[in-house]
Amino acid sequence: MTSLPANVVPVGHATVSPEAKAPRSISINGFRISTQKLPILKAEPIEEMTNKLGIAPPEMIFGDNFVAIEHEKSDWAIQFNALDALDLVDKTGESMLQVAYSREWQQSREKTHEGIKEVVKPFDWSYSTDYKGTLHPNAPPFEKTTKPIPVELLKRPDPILFFDEVVLYEDELADNGIAMLSCKIRVMPGRLLLLSRFFMRLDNVLVRLRDTRVYVDFETREVIREYQSRECEYEKVRQTLAATRDDIPAFMRDPNQLSEVLPVVGKHSERVVLDG
């Protein structure tokens, strides 16, 4: 089989442990934050999801997991779940990548197996998504902004009242790398920060990070949502690192470290102030 090798899982990586009773939640200043962590889906729900999506879901599909932030008074809510994230994956195969040895593989097949040409259900099997969360249908809309998330306030060592990390899906790309969508959230007395990260490394081809950050200020009820996409060819990253590091394989498995060297290819921010 086939991700992140278990022995290099970054500290604090979400796990399914028996004591992970679901869902967990906390309420603060009219906001309710909740998370749910359950095992991967069984065969029957996977079948249902396959029918809904029209593509085969990733092999590790935490379809019952979610992270949600709700503000009841203003009807505003945002939720992060696997189904909605996967619904944004390209289902046509237009943006389909090919594994590193694909050309070599296909050439060797041309002679012996001309009959087998049909690619089964082409789709973006890297499960790349630009998912930014699912908003409540009645939620007041976001507006574009240039206002950044107040990093200085988030650097303060305020007590963390609630923390969780939730994996939504993961695929080992048939032992050609990893694709993983996960969320983490920390709630402090005055604010919260949520990070939803899609990480994809196709070995010897491409490294991709797509981050969505949601910041909520409980006092002002201001919500800022920032989306940032980073991407670089695998070989370029490797060469950049080769000069300075001798632990490249480990580095290439760590999205946190990679985020520091991958160039930003897309970015935008939105904000909304909720009624009190």
Next chain:
Amino acid sequence: MSDLDRAIEQLRACRLIPESQVRELCYKARELLIEEGNVVSVDAPVTICGDIHGQFHDLMELFRVGGDVPDTNYLFMGDFVDRGFYSLESFLLLLCLKVRYPDRMTLIRGNHESRQITTVYGFYDECIRKYGSANVWRYCCEVFDYLALGAIVLGASSELEPTASSANDTTQSTMPIDDGELETEVLNSHGEVTMSTYRPRLRSSSNISTDSRNISPPRDISAAPGQPGMPVRSGAPGTGASADGNGSATTSRTGAVLCVHGGLSPVIDSVDKIRLIDRKQEVPHEGAMCDLLWSDPDEIEGWGLSPRGAGFLFGGDIVKQFNHINGLSLVARAHQLVMEGYKEMFDGGIVTVWSAPNYCYRCGNVAAILELGEDTSSGGTVSRSNGDYGRSNGILGGDAANRVVSPGRRYRVFEAAAQDTRGMPAKKPVADYFLVS
């Protein structure tokens, strides 16, 4: 007590053996494996296991549930290493058991038993970390090159002996029909039956295909609903070929079972063709050997290319035809994570067995092993030699000889080892002041 027994004892306690001993072990293992054909013949009864992935404590749980070596005859379908924290302990223990009890332990190669894959997915790093150099990794990789590519299980019984179990209300079961035979049984880790299926007993060759008492559940236990049940398998249609005589793997009444890590290959139409591969090499990126370790079954017709641009997918018709030509009743494979631990597809023509519970310590899935019982009714049809085994003896004759009955299948489902036996704390998310990441 021999050195080998001491090593087994030590590894069972999850303690590594010295590098010099690993070297000797790998040398002995290679001497043994080089004598094995690409396709090892194994006589039932046998317990078939899927991916382990270095989850040592779960491997101990597997032995607890399935019985100890050499009391139980085991067949592991590869992917011993990578992902988990204890690839070394797991693989070295299995290898010790192979050397100590060669006839009770069959190991075949998975796609992770390769230099390239182990450098990316953890085993190489583990070797460096635990032994301080790449030597042990090199010894192990040399052993990988000698592992068989598949196994054929012969002499399995078509009928299971029912497990004595306190019948409780939660047991899902079809009522045993008058003369029905027990075909599948699913047991939890306490040995309690949670599900069983029956098929009508074969009474005479003339009424097999007209038996209309289709009351057993679909053969594909875990498949989508709506598929008609197929309690009786008739000869594969369309081919007109008979399974006996020219097949490479026949048989008593129960067809043989092919075990392979990944699946079938478009360049392999008979088991004999697997025997012709020169296997003693790193797993190549293409060709028959690659396919056997990498391909996957899928709900398609014929052969397809994986969207990834490399690798094959094969449909139910391919499995049916392959089984028919080769006198097989079942292909058992591993390679894909399945939440329930096992998954039968294509009217029971192929099964995926997955033996790594709570995969990567975070999936929450259960694992399974597959037990095939010994057919005691057809004594004498199974040859015990390696590589040249019994052909149909013609006793069944006529139609019945064309009909290959699948073996009775007992799945033992088990969960991850209790946290406290695993020697590491349960992982909980640690609150951290993440900002950019």
